[in-house]
Amino acid sequence: MSANIDWVEAIKPLINKYKNKQHPLEYKNIYQLVVMVVLSAQDSDRNINNIAPKLFEAFPDMQSLSRANADALFPFISGVRNFGNKTKWLMELSQLIKEDNNIPLTLEELVKLPGIGRKSANVILREAGKPAEGVIVDLHVVRVAPRLGIASGTDPKKIEKQIMDTLPVELWDAGMAISFLGRELCRPTNPKCEQCLMNPVCNYYKNNR
Incomplete structure (x- = not known):
């Protein structure tokens, strides 16, 4: 240093x-941001922005995502790096949260969710306008x-x-x-x-x- x-x-x-300045992920609400942050790990924001519109057309909220199985998600995210694990994380995460208004907005709660580490949690808090915790x-x-x-x-x-x-x-x-x-x-x-x-x-x- x-x-x-x-x-x-x-x-x-x-x-x-x-x-x-908004994060380069082109999300329209916190639900979309959470999903895109999980998908973007070790992949490019550009790739996630490209696949997101069709994914969110099919699964517009946490409730619809929570009812999805791997076969339903596969056509939308098969072009994402490490899509097997990410499919599993999104299914688990959506079943835990169930509805958009249940999305936690503290670092401690966010990092408990599958597929969300500190970096992802910090991005979500920033974009949600919450005070920084990291x-x-x-x-x-x-x-x-x-x-x-x-x-x-x-x-x-x-x-x-x-x-x-x-x-x-x-x-x-x-x-x-x-x-x-x-x-x-x-x-x-x-x-x-x-x-x-x-x-x-x-x-x-x-x-x-």
Whole structure:
């Protein structure tokens, strides 16, 4: 981690840039978000956005999903990575929740559901407008946070803890902001450092310009 940087101040411009930006999953309600978050694990948001409309036409709410079996779901999600496990998770999850208004909106309750880990739960809480209980650490954050110097290593849980320890709770939306930065500018190869508003404090930029 970069020493001598006041990350509380340094991260604010990035959070402000992205604070009202919706997650790239194109959901229309919390039910759709929960389903899409489960499906998107180790797959691309673009792929999930492509398959979602037909899936939700067939299963418009948690109640209809809870009555589905694997054969009914298969035609809609067979193009999703690891669809076998995800089918099972969605069936179990929908049978536990049963109706849209029963969807839990706390980290503790969300992570008890099949197919939902901390990252997914943090995304759901953010998009539902609930107070942050953790920091979103997706594959973009795993790449970008160590480049910036706000965290180190490659373990998402350790990176989340480092960011939570570094920033006060009201700035925990930094995770999603860093993710957007990774999607737009701080790509795995040829990052667009010159366009990045974080380059004054970025470790990678300092060492590579």
